[in-house]
Amino acid sequence: MIFGVGLIGGSVALALKKAGIAVQIIGVGRSLESLQEAKNLGVIDTLEINIQAACHAAEIILIAVPVAQTTAILQSIKPYLNANTVITDAGSTKGDVLAAAKIVLGEQFKQFVGGHPIAGAEKSGASAAKADLFQAKNVVLTPAPETSIHAVASISRLWQACGANVSEMSAQTHDSIFAAVSHLPHLLAFALVDDIASRPNAEQLFGFAASGFRDFTRIAGSHPEMWRDISLANKDALLGEINAFEEELSQIKKLLADENGAGLQILFERASTARNNWAKTQQ
Amino acid sequence: MIFGVGLIGGSVALALKKAGIAVQIIGVGRSLESLQEAKNLGVIDTLEINIQAACHAAEIILIAVPVAQTTAILQSIKPYLNANTVITDAGSTKGDVLAAAKIVLGEQFKQFVGGHPIAGAEKSGASAAKADLFQAKNVVLTPAPETSIHAVASISRLWQACGANVSEMSAQTHDSIFAAVSHLPHLLAFALVDDIASRPNAEQLFGFAASGFRDFTRIAGSHPEMWRDISLANKDALLGEINAFEEELSQIKKLLADENGAGLQILFERASTARNNWAKTQQ
Numbered sequence: 001m002i003f004g005v006g007l008i009g010g011s012v013a014l015a016l017k018k019a020g021i022a023v024q025i026i027g028v029g030r031s032l033e034s035l036q037e038a039k040n041l042g043v044i045d046t047l048e049i050n051i052q053a054a055c056h057a058a059e060i061i062l063i064a065v066p067v068a069q070t071t072a073i074l075q076s077i078k079p080y081l082n083a084n085t086v087i088t089d090a091g092s093t094k095g096d097v098l099a100a101a102k103i104v105l106g107e108q109f110k111q112f113v114g115g116h117p118i119a120g121a122e123k124s125g126a127s128a129a130k131a132d133l134f135q136a137k138n139v140v141l142t143p144a145p146e147t148s149i150h151a152v153a154s155i156s157r158l159w160q161a162c163g164a165n166v167s168e169m170s171a172q173t174h175d176s177i178f179a180a181v182s183h184l185p186h187l188l189a190f191a192l193v194d195d196i197a198s199r200p201n202a203e204q205l206f207g208f209a210a211s212g213f214r215d216f217t218r219i220a221g222s223h224p225e226m227w228r229d230i231s232l233a234n235k236d237a238l239l240g241e242i243n244a245f246e247e248e249l250s251q252i253k254k255l256l257a258d259e260n261g262a263g264l265q266i267l268f269e270r271a272s273t274a275r276n277n278w279a280k281t282q283q
Numbered sequence: 284m285i286f287g288v289g290l291i292g293g294s295v296a297l298a299l300k301k302a303g304i305a306v307q308i309i310g311v312g313r314s315l316e317s318l319q320e321a322k323n324l325g326v327i328d329t330l331e332i333n334i335q336a337a338c339h340a341a342e343i344i345l346i347a348v349p350v351a352q353t354t355a356i357l358q359s360i361k362p363y364l365n366a367n368t369v370i371t372d373a374g375s376t377k378g379d380v381l382a383a384a385k386i387v388l389g390e391q392f393k394q395f396v397g398g399h400p401i402a403g404a405e406k407s408g409a410s411a412a413k414a415d416l417f418q419a420k421n422v423v424l425t426p427a428p429e430t431s432i433h434a435v436a437s438i439s440r441l442w443q444a445c446g447a448n449v450s451e452m453s454a455q456t457h458d459s460i461f462a463a464v465s466h467l468p469h470l471l472a473f474a475l476v477d478d479i480a481s482r483p484n485a486e487q488l489f490g491f492a493a494s495g496f497r498d499f500t501r502i503a504g505s506h507p508e509m510w511r512d513i514s515l516a517n518k519d520a521l522l523g524e525i526n527a528f529e530e531e532l533s534q535i536k537k538l539l540a541d542e543n544g545a546g547l548q549i550l551f552e553r554a555s556t557a558r559n560n561w562a563k564t565q566q
Contacts, residue, residue, distance in 0.1 A: 118493045138491055180479055181492040185499040187535060188471055190554040195531040196463055197557035206561045208421055209464040210401045212505075214565065215498040216468040220558040222495075224551035228544050235539055242536050246529070248478040252470060253525050256518055261511050268507035271473040274480035275503040278489045282497065 001026035001048070001058040003073050005038035008090045008117060009064035010129025013043045015162035018131040028054050029065075038126040055080035060088065060158060067091035068229040074104040081108055086151040088113045088158075092178065092226075093233035094142040094171035102144070113155040114142040114171060116178075117164065124223060135163035142171040179237035184245060186227055187238070189220035284309040284331070284341040286356050288321035291373045291400060292347035293412025296326045298445035301414040311337050313348075321409040338363035343371065343441060350374035351512040357387040364391055369434040371396045371441070375461065375509075376516035377425040377454035385427070396438040397425040397454060399461075400447065407506060418446035425454040462520035467528060469510055470521070472503035 002009040005027040013025045027044035028051065029035050035047035048054040055061070055077050063073050070089055077087070087105075091097050094114045101112040118138040139159040143152045156166045169177075196205050231238060255263040285292040288310040296308045310327035311334065312318050318330035331337040338344070338360050346356050353372055360370070370388075374380050377397045384395040401421040422442040426435045439449045452460075479488050514521055538546040 118491060138493070140491070177488055177491050180482075181488050181496050185475060185496055188475065188532070189499060190551050191528065191531045191535055192468060192471065193554040193558045194550055195528055197553060199463075202557075205460055205463050206557075206564070208401060208423070208460050209561065210421070212502045213464050213468055214562070215501045216472060217558050218498045219495040220554045221562065222551075222555060224548050224555050227551050228548040231539055231547055232542055232544055235542065239536065239539060242532065242539075245474065245478055246532065248474045249471070249525065249529065252474055253522065256514055256522060256525075259515055259518065261515055264514055265507050265511040267477055268473050268505075268510050270480060271476040271503045272505060272507050274485075274489075275476045275500050278492065279497070279504065281489070 001028055001054050001061050002044065003028045003061065003063045004065035004069075005029055005035060005044055005126050005129075006064065007124050007126075007128045007133070008119070009062060010038060010041075010043045010126040011119070011131065011133035012062060012064070012090075012117075012158075012162060013038075014129055014131035015134060016158075019161045019163075021161055023059075024057075026054050026058070034126065041126055041129075043126050043129055051076050052080045055082070055085070058082075058085050060086050060154065062088055062090065062158075064090040066223075066226050066229055067093055067097065067233055068225075070097055071100040071104060074101055078104055078108070081105075081111070083108075083111075086111055086113065086154045088115045088141075088155045090115055090117055091233075092116060092182070092230045094140075094174045096233040098142065098144055098171045102146075109144070110146045110148045111151055113147055113151050114144075114174075115155060115159070116140045116142070116174065117159065117162075132163065134159065137164050139164040139166050140174050141166060141168045142174050143168060144171070175234050176237045176240075179234055179241045183230055183234055183238050184241040186219050186222060187231065187242070188245070189217050190227070193217050193220040284311055284337050284344050285327065286311045286344065286346045287348035287352075288312055288318060288327055288409050288412075289347065290407050290409075290411045290416070291402070292345060293321060293324075293326045293409040294402070294414065294416035295345060295347070295373075295400075295441075295445060296321075297412055297414035298417060299441075302444045302446075304444055306342075307340075309337050309341070313352075317409065324409055324412075326409050326412055334359050335363045338365070338368070341365075341368050343369050343437065345441075346370065346372040346374075349506075349509050349512055350376055350380065350516055353380055354383040354387060357384055361387055361391070364388075364394070366391075366394075369394055369396065369437045371398045371424075371438045373398055373400055374516075375399060375465070375513045377423075377457045379516040381425065381427055381454045385429075392427070393429045393431045394434055396430055396434050397427075398438060398442070399423045399425070399457065400442065400445075415446065417442065420447050422447040422449050423457050424449060424451045425457050426451060427454070458517050459520045459523075462517055462524045466513055466517055466521050467524040469502050469505060470514065470525070471528070472500050473510070476500050476503040 025044045026046045038044045102109045159166050308327045309329045321327045385392045442449050
């Protein structure tokens with residue numbers, strides 16, 4: 001069963017159907033309207049607003065909601081959780097989710113496997129879901145020392161069936177990696193757009209923004225509530241990343257103020273080589 | 284005639300040919316090899332390394348080279364410049380170019396029209412040139428008070444023939460606009476990639492970078508020499524933009540450190556609304 005049939009939950013449902021895995025997918029969510037839409041789109045087989053009934057049959061429970069709602073959902077399912085059900089999530093931060101799961105699930109924490117599918121998510125809703133969203137994408141699982149090996153294997157198979165490359169690491173390692181390569185870039189993109197939007201001549205500035213600006217700021221169009229939650233959940237690592245970036249920027253500012261062309265060129269070359277080498281690995 | 288038959292110069296040549304404007308396009312450049320490639324690709328009709336001969340017949344001279352080479356090229360053509368020839372450039376900064384043109388061209392500065400086609404340029408070379416590169420794109424002309432009205436009209440027609448939307452503003456206004464919407468984002472993208480590339484665990488970090496990172500850092504793959512020149516040429520406006528961005532970032536850092544979720548959400552919403560509204564105007 002899937003809590004939150006949006007882009008992620010919906011795409012898992014479609015991928016499992018496409019993989020021919022014979023499961024009945026029950027959609028559970030906050031809004032009957034969204035669930036009905038997901039059912040009409042053929043994403044889920046059954047919609048359920050009665051948590052007890054939904055939990056009764058579930059082999060796997062995937063929680064795919066904004067990360068701040070995870071605790072409330074864990075609390076709502078706890079009373080009805082079978083001993084054999086495996087629970088996983090799809091949140092972009094893992095330290096906070098594991099801490100919450102440990103408190104709420106107690107003895108049954110061993111049935112919980114933290115997960116994070118790395119797939120673009122600036123669009124949302126079941127209508128954006130697609131079966132190949134996770135094809136060749138990374139999914140990170142963050143088992144705790146207590147987590148049952150059976151549970152990890154079960155969730156690993158789930159994501160492999162969706163076409164993903166599954167890797168495992170600690171929640172702390174996960175959160176520090178994603179602070180650098182995802183959360184910081186989002187914050188910088190939000191910062192740049194907000195900086196420009198708040199100027200008296202914002203309209204003129206936007207009028208001359210072109211394709212470089214378009215790509216750089218694409219992630220500034222992301223879901224504000226989701227990114228508020230991610231930022232707060234990964235606060236410490238993210239503050240560390242902001243500090244490191246501020247140092248880097250202040251180094252560039254000094255090279256520029258000193259008109260140190262050679263220094264700027266070395267830095268730009270290092271970045272451009274690294275970026276272009278990375279891009280080759282993505283093809 | 285076109286100095287520098289790379290992406291920009293080559294695309295102008297192809298666009299004029301496609302528009303059926305009966306001109307003979309002479310390519311002039313640093314490297315005989317590049318000129319020969321442009322001729323083989325059908326981008327230029329004639330290649331010329333003798334500046335005197337090239338200038339003799341030229342109605343319009345387009346200088347489309349890295350901005351730091353503009354002065355040397357103006358010096359090389361000055362002795363052979365007819366009174367009716369109009370000169371223009373395609374550099375990303377305009378204050379420095381106009382200042383150099385004024386010194387080098389003296390009396391004939393009135394024949395010079397500063398220009399900046401706003402078209403993605405992270406690929407380079409004549410082989411990347413295409414006839415529709417400027418279709419529906421902005422081209423900014425920055426005439427000085429001395430510039431001949433005839434010269435401005437001539438260059439305006441040239442770019443309109445390439446399909447561009449032409450606007451006019453002072454060099455100073457141009458440079459301050461592009462510091463905000465182009466030069467700063469490039470610097471931030473270079474900074475982020477350099478920051479990550481210089482870590483001991485860079486390989487691991489790049490290994491989990493996904494589509495948000497890809498788009499945000501695309502411009503960090505840009506030409507280091509070109510961006511060194513642009514940064515230095517627009518130093519003052521760019522330093523002002525870095526300072527404004529640092530203030531914005533420090534505001535976000537404070538909201539995060541204070542765990543001010545409401546404040547973060549307001550800022551992210553403002554940015555995301557502005558970004559998505561802008562994207563609608565680009566379709």
